[in-house]
Amino acid sequence: xxxxxxxxxxxxxxxxxxxxxxxxxxxxxxxxxxxxxxxxxxxxxxxxxxxxxxxxxxxxxxxxxxxxxxxxxxxxxxxxxxxxxxxxxxxxxxxxxxxxxxxxxxxxxxxxxxxxxxxxxxxxxxxxxxxxxxxxxxxxxxxxxxxxxxxxxxxxxxxxxxxxxxxxxxxxxxxxxxxxxxxxxxxxxxxxxxxxxxxxxxxxxxxxxxxxxxxxxxxxxxxxxxxxxxxxxxxxxxxxxxxxxxxxxxxxxxxxxxxxxxxxxxxxxxxxxxxxxxxxxxxxxxxxxxxxxxxxxxxxxxxxxxxxxxxxxxxxxxxxxxxxxxxxxxxxxxxxxxxxxxxxxxxxxxxxxxxxxxxxxxxxxxxxxxxxxxxxxxxxxxxxxxxxxxxxxxxxxxxxxxxxxxxxxxxxxxxxxxxxxxxxxxxxxxxxxxxxxxxxxxxxxxxxxxxxxxxxxxxxxxxxxxxxxxxxxxxxxxxxxxxxxxxxxxxxxxxxxxxxxxxxxxxxxxxxxxxxxxxxxxxxxxxxxxxxxxxxxxxxxxxxxxxxxxxxxxxxxxxxxxxxxxxxxxxxxxxxxxxxxxxxxxxxxxxxxxxxxxxxxxxxxxxxxxxxxxxxxxxxxxxxxxxxxxxxxxxxxxxxxxxxxxxxxxxxxxxxxxxxxxxxx
DNA sequence: GCACTTTATGTTTTT
DNA sequence: CATAAAGTGC
Numbered sequence: 001x002x003x004x005x006x007x008x009x010x011x012x013x014x015x016x017x018x019x020x021x022x023x024x025x026x027x028x029x030x031x032x033x034x035x036x037x038x039x040x041x042x043x044x045x046x047x048x049x050x051x052x053x054x055x056x057x058x059x060x061x062x063x064x065x066x067x068x069x070x071x072x073x074x075x076x077x078x079x080x081x082x083x084x085x086x087x088x089x090x091x092x093x094x095x096x097x098x099x100x101x102x103x104x105x106x107x108x109x110x111x112x113x114x115x116x117x118x119x120x121x122x123x124x125x126x127x128x129x130x131x132x133x134x135x136x137x138x139x140x141x142x143x144x145x146x147x148x149x150x151x152x153x154x155x156x157x158x159x160x161x162x163x164x165x166x167x168x169x170x171x172x173x174x175x176x177x178x179x180x181x182x183x184x185x186x187x188x189x190x191x192x193x194x195x196x197x198x199x200x201x202x203x204x205x206x207x208x209x210x211x212x213x214x215x216x217x218x219x220x221x222x223x224x225x226x227x228x229x230x231x232x233x234x235x236x237x238x239x240x241x242x243x244x245x246x247x248x249x250x251x252x253x254x255x256x257x258x259x260x261x262x263x264x265x266x267x268x269x270x271x272x273x274x275x276x277x278x279x280x281x282x283x284x285x286x287x288x289x290x291x292x293x294x295x296x297x298x299x300x301x302x303x304x305x306x307x308x309x310x311x312x313x314x315x316x317x318x319x320x321x322x323x324x325x326x327x328x329x330x331x332x333x334x335x336x337x338x339x340x341x342x343x344x345x346x347x348x349x350x351x352x353x354x355x356x357x358x359x360x361x362x363x364x365x366x367x368x369x370x371x372x373x374x375x376x377x378x379x380x381x382x383x384x385x386x387x388x389x390x391x392x393x394x395x396x397x398x399x400x401x402x403x404x405x406x407x408x409x410x411x412x413x414x415x416x417x418x419x420x421x422x423x424x425x426x427x428x429x430x431x432x433x434x435x436x437x438x439x440x441x442x443x444x445x446x447x448x449x450x451x452x453x454x455x456x457x458x459x460x461x462x463x464x465x466x467x468x469x470x471x472x473x474x475x476x477x478x479x480x481x482x483x484x485x486x487x488x489x490x491x492x493x494x495x496x497x498x499x500x501x502x503x504x505x506x507x508x509x510x511x512x513x514x515x516x517x518x519x520x521x522x523x524x525x526x527x528x529x530x531x532x533x534x535x536x537x538x539x540x541x542x543x544x545x546x547x548x549x550x551x552x553x554x555x556x557x558x559x560x561x562x563x564x565x566x567x568x569x570x571x572x573x574x575x576x577x578x579x580x581x582x583x584x585x586x587x588x589x590x591x592x593x594x595x596x597x598x599x600x601x602x603x604x605x606x607x608x609x610x611x612x613x614x615x616x617x618x619x620x621x622x623x624x625x626x627x628x629x630x631x632x633x634x635x636x637x638x639x640x641x642x643x644x645x646x647x648x649x650x651x652x653x654x655x656x657x658x659x660x661x662x663x664x665x
Numbered sequence: 666g667c668a669c670t671t672t673a674t675g676t677t678t679t680t
Numbered sequence: 681c682a683t684a685a686a687g688t689g690c
Binding site for chain 1: 668669677
């Protein structure tokens with residue numbers, strides 16, 4: 001999109017409209033981010049609103065950071081101090097921290113990630129298999145984000161499974177309380193509960209955040225909508241920007257009904273549609289429109305573009321996933337050569353993270369630089385979780401999940417049976433594991449040989465805790481790593497290469513903590529609390545010239561000159577489970593999001609055979625390909641550009657690479 | 666009872 | 681291929 005030109009008419013209207021609540025229905029690539037950023041600038045410059053009175057809510061930290069940068073650029077040096085641009089969850093943390101007394105939590109509460117919560121649910125559900133626990137966890141999360149309490153869940157639970165789930169839910173909530181811990185859902189749910197119970201606090205925040213802007217509104221869930229509603233208050237000074245065709249988080253409790261509910265809850269709601277697309281060629285938009293026309297529509301809108309027809313969209317059928325990966329990398333190289341493009345102009349998008357593996361292998365073989373976004377977050381890597389568990393335990397000794405992890409990494413003579421005994425004792429006495437380990441009563445239950453390593457561990461933590469109150473975060477961390485000989489343990493545990501990469505991650509984490517500690521003058525305790533919310537993507541350098549690999553979900557909000565969309569097969573996109581549960585529309589929107597990421601060219605591919613475990617499963621093209629309209633697509637055979645023989649094709653790629661190397665010099 | 670080695674197993678999407 | 685449960689030496 002051309003950021004230099006003036007905003008078009010509806011964009012200008014959306015930026016300037018301040019007479020009441022506003023919903024901007026912004027199609028893909030229609031400049032919604034621009035509306036939000038320029039509106040923030042407008043509020044500050046033209047309306048004289050203090051940055052501290054404005055809050056913009058995004059869905060990812062990355063989007064928040066980008067938006068912050070764009071606003072700073074727009075205001076050209078003028079201070080944005082106090083301006084809130086954050087995710088719903090980060091805002092939730094801020095509210096929780098400030099109002100922690102009113103909530104009955106201690107200020108050192110822990111934030112648990114999905115893995116910790118999984119372990120808790122697993123513990124409470126007894127002997128259930130992994131899939132069941134995941135379903136339980138999902139259902140509990142669904143309830144929480146819909147503002148259903150454990151008691152209410154008991155009331156609405158139907159059937160054996162849901163009754164069990166409601167029971168687990170109640171125990172789960174009590175467990176979190178006991179741990180002085182909150183999960184991701186609580187970051188929204190607790191502020192909502194707080195504001196509903198204490199109008200004075202609600203008013204305080206309403207007064208502080210006098211204008212709200214919400215991005216990706218179609219992906220809000222009930223609790224987020226409720227929080228927005230409470231924050232906006234009777235003045236209802238807000239702008240919500242969304243696109244019902246891009247709602248792809250239904251599985252997480254997001255409900256497009258929140259879009260429909262807006263005109264109902266705010267009768268004076270103004271609706272502005274942005275229908276001109278500044279991103280893609282006509283052909284790409286025609287295919288996207290044709291596809292999405294198969295969905296039941298909430299709001300009518302027609303995207304158009306004046307960027308010309310452009311390259312035809314290609315569809316390629318490949319023998320299997322390997323061949324697909326090879327063909328895509330080949331095509332990408334050839335295309336880049338032909339167009340004299342940069343690697344960073346290309347993105348390869350897919351439904352599930354596992355699909356990146358095959359592609360990665362070929363990219364690495366061919367020495368194509370790439371950046372993998374999504375997937376496992378940096379802070380979820382085992383080595384980082386080990387270390388952050390220590391930090392969490394230092395911050396909050398009640399954090400039993402952190403205790404359990406830290407006490408076993410590295411091994412220190414405290415095994416599963418000692419921990420079982422400790423857990424049982426702590427449960428009876430309503431103590432945290434950490435506190436229980438220090439009690440006389442527990443000492444009488446176990447042998448001295450079992451007790452001493454445990455006591456030593458607790459003393460070590462206590463000693464470090466003292467230091468953490470006085471010394472800078474990075475210093476405490478390096479003392480910690482030293483004391484537990486973490487590097488040596490990694491080397492003993494893993495193979496050399498793995499250990500070194502893990503240690504490098506730990507070092508990177510140290511640097512990060514040191515930087516944060518210096519720049520933002522935050523204490524170890526404050527830093528520890530925010531870790532769970534940060535993803536690795538935030539750290540990645542977006543300036544690097546590399547091909548982007550991303551899931552369709554993680555690609556939302558981004559754009560690329562050339563897009564390769566792989567695995568457009570029945571069973572993958574739409575996903576098998578989703579198809580079975582009649583959730584086709586969301587899968588269709590997911591592809592729609594993928595298609596509309598492309599500015600200039602789009603290349604779809606699928607495989608006829610897919611390896612699943614040991615079995616080879618025959619596949620067919622996704623139904624969505626037909627829905628895009630044959631007249632908008634050009635079908636190609638794998639064989640027309642790819643040589644079936646691996647050696648020969650590798651040779652071809654090498655030749656091409658040599659050619660490219662010569663070209664760039 | 667603890668720690669380490671082997672073997673089966675299985676993958677939607679994320680704050 | 682990377683993680684998790686079961687098996688083996690100490």
